[in-house]
Amino acid sequence: MRALQFRRSVPKYAAAMVAGGVMPGFGARVGPLRLADVEEPDLPGPDWQRIRPRLAGICGSDLSTIDGKSSRYFEPIVSFPFVPGHEIVADRDGGRVVVEPVLNCIPRGIDPPCSFCATGLTGSCQNIALGSLEPGLQTGYCADTGGGWSTAMVAHESQLHPVPDDMSDEAAVMVEPAACAVHAACRPDVDQPSTVVVLGAGTVGLCTIAAVRTHLRPGTLIASAKHPEQRKLALDLGADVVVEPGEVRRAVRRMSRSPMVGDGVGEGAEVVFDCVGTADSVDDALAIVRPREQVVLVGMPGRISVDLTGLWHKEIRLVGAYAYGREKTGERTFELAFELVAQADLGRLVSATYSLDRYRDAIDHAAHAGSRGAVKVVFDLRGERNR
């Protein structure tokens, strides 16, 4: 089978770090990612199935891995060589499925499962390096399962969600990112806050805007977007006010009608979703959140340097939001995500598709999605040979 494979190679990894530092997406040219004909992965156990990806998205975390920027935190919880790709819609015998990629106790055959998996909070499972599989927090980071950027892979029964017939592949591939957003929107313990801010309007940001509008139902939703297409989509998906990143503090101040205190907003937003994950965005988030309220980190931050004095002084809660599982209402996040994708028509966020051969272009496009007017870039595997 043909696959994009990520291998352990220290010199290439270093080269990718340098190249990715110069120009995002450049790591794909010199780094450890290569297109190869490899053996299809074996089925690790009885409840596993072979599936053939149709579309597989390129995610921000994939890009940082390719550019050698991802945190060393991931070192023990991935296994090489792996095929990236965890936003997957695939064919299996008897129809299309979307993959829920977290490799928790159930796929790993750990019995009894950990306390999190037992209650459905599978995203919080920490047995991701144990059990019958090689380490890997998700499909797409594990040597045993294969990943979406290939023509074939394996998945556990529990990971598969059938796709309704009336849902397009493009919509289905957005279910995984939408699930992340739904989970993030369900994290804060507030109901109908008056002001919510979503920083960033990439895929995560836009999905979060849609999820917040549906699940958190805020009075005013302020979003920050850098590019005009993002701005249009943000407004369309439910933001009331969209401003440029440099303007967000003033916008929040005005909407909350509070004073400025230094560079910060006196009484800001009840919840801030940071969908960027840089030092600047976290700084902004801490400056605009209301005292005693929460900042949700949706974008993966990595190692950044932030002044936490404001967090201490304003007693801010900094909350992470990773993956999905089961929400407070008892529903599975993926079920909610299917609804959200259909209802908000998130399929339109898929802006470009590429074949595996053109993976360098695809990654380059994904790395500059915003400035090139795109949101989600995906690999289209439906036309690949050997499928």
Place this chain on the structure above:
Amino acid sequence: MRVPVRARFPLGKPNWPSSVPRPALERRTGVDYDTDWARKPAARVARAVIVDDVLRPALHLIASPTVHGEDRLVGLEAPAIFVANHHSHLDTSVLLTSLPEPFRHKAVVAAAADYFFTTRAKGAMSALAIGAIPMERTKVGRRSADMAAELLDDGWNLIMFPEGGRSPDGWGRAFRGGAAYLSLRCGRPVVPLYIEGTGRLWRRGKKWPKVAKRGEGVHLVFGSPVWPEEGEDARRLAARVENTVAALADEWSTDWWSARRRAATGTTPGLTGPSGGAWRRAWALDADASSRSGRRAWP
């Protein structure tokens, strides 16, 4: 100075025979000192350099003068007669260096003939450096009055201290009529000025000036030009000018609005201080000074 050994005639000067009457000596000092040369272009250039580049910086170092009310002169055409109260030798320099253009570089100073023009060298220095012209102290004589009027008519601005000398005790003295007389005669306005603080730095009787400490600088307040009114005589005009200077002093020590209100009711404090014993005048002066600057005038 006398040369000890005199060369004999014909190398030296011949003696005058005692039997032959001597002609009257042409007086060339005092009021009779001729200052015409000091108003020729070369001397004016030299004076401009002295005033702007020597006196002005020196004065800023010693007295750090602050000017108030300069805007009252906007639109006033030269020539004019500038009169001020007089405490110190610094006054002339303060005034001369603070006058705005076009007055500064075409100004002459009426200086006491019996002080500044006693010798030709002293007269030349005064005429060159500050544009001094000799003037009698007590009453304006025919010759000096004619000269001053002629200069005014020629477009020269005149600076005068109508008290007729520096204050002996820190209080002002009554204004004499010279400036008013010239104003009436030439139809030019009198610009009253109030100078504050020079007496602190260089009192009459002191050999050298003190250098002003911070916040102790000299102040110069310009008043609005006073034009002679119809049918006014020199005495009345002089009194009006003196009142204006007194009002300026009042304005400086309180504020303009209070001063205007006192002037309107005729209760502006005079420049001459209280009458009575010398100690009372000194006492009042001290009280006045300390209320302004918090510093005692007495050592």
Place this chain on the structure above:
Amino acid sequence: MSRPGFVLEVDRSTPPILFHHGEGFRLEKLPAGSRVVYPAEPVAPLKDPDAAIRHALLNPVGDSQPLPSLLHSGMKLTIAMDNQAVPLPPMQRPDNRQRVIEIVLDMAAAAGVDDVELIVAHGLHRRMTEPELRHILGDRIYDSFAPHGLLTQHDAEDHDNLVLVGRTEQGEHVELNKRAVTSDLLIYVNVNLVAMDGGHKSTMTGISSYRSLKHHHNVTGMQHSRSFMDPPNSELHNSTWRMGRLLAGAVKIFQIETTLNTDTFPSQFSFLQKREWEWSARDRAAFLATSKSLDRVPPRMARSIFHGMKSPQRMTSVQAGEVEAVHQLTLANLHRQHLVPVEGQADVLTMGLPYLGPYNVNSILNPLLVMCLGLGYFFNLYRGKPLVRKGGVVILSHPTRWEFHPVHHPSYIDFFEQVLAETTDPLEIEKKFEEDFATDPWYIHLYRNSYAYHGVHAFYMWYWGAHALQHVGQVIIVGGEPRAVRRLGFKPASTLRDALEMAEDVVGRNPSITHIHNPPIFLADVT
């Protein structure tokens, strides 16, 4: 004798024409056949302004008595005056206001008036700083009144010190400064820079509140003020006149208005007020030296050079007495300096915007103020009909940097970033955002305690251009920062030639072009 303004027909031998361009200048070759409107040369000033003021106070117009007979001891006297928005640029000392108020106070002192208070009638403008107050009032008045708290700045948000005088038949609230309204005599001292200023508008904007201003500072009103530089045809003035009459019935007002000539620039910039073909070798050298060096210094520095400049304009008239009679005389005197007859409208109107408008003295001419200066003030400098035809194109020349004074114009930043990003339609802006900005406690705090324009003031900037926005088909800014220009809803162009070609798309080939050679200020009498 100063020469009147006139309209130049550009031919092939006409030299390039000077365009103001923020803190700099451009020389532009206009196509043959274009017209350039030149202002009149400065008219002769009053020989003795102080005597003229005294004469005006002793011989008031309208049904007013001479000022001294209105003053008596024991009375409560309030003197209100215009703020730093006039004149432009700030005039060399002494300012008209200082001259007038000193003489007024002299008379008050003579009459034994003790209770006197001075109020800066800055409306919703920012408060003035001490150096600015000293500049317009002089040190004597400042030192006499400010230390005792008797020189105050109007506060439109101090509700304890506002009083509702009444409502007009049209239901307009007349809410004004309490001290002014409860005085035995209110003296208003103005500097009537342009025909918009003065009359009842002085008090109705200067010492009133947002609630009161709303009746005439709104989109519909401004769209029906054609132009607001021509009071008889201005809804702004109709409303303020109605409200002013109500006030005049409640408190005795003695209005003192002064006009200035257009001797706008000091001698080193004298080429700015000469016609290009009359530039001497010295003028050309001065122009080259100035514009080359301005190109090389950073904008900040160029700005501080320009804002340090004080204009040599001089008083041309002063009149006092009953408001309306006074203002009629004022307008006549103003027209004597400002009116330039122009025949017919053009397809394209070009103008070079200088570094300064009424709202950025010692500040930055931000993009919003660029709009207001171009489409508000310059566009409206007409009587009769606009200089550009309906559906025509206005071309402005200004660097239009995305730059705001953070202390003076905080609400402008938000307006520009948040409101204009959503819509540039004045009516929609008014409906959706005005109330919100006007009542924002943070802006109110900054207006009252810092040096910020009121939160709603940014809206007025936009409303001031509402008539022009409705009238013209397109607005192009030459040499502006594209991002900022687009945010204003206008089109950026890098050269005048490009702009003219873009204009052809709207008004057709070979358009007629009129350029206004302003400042110095004039008022086009268009027939």
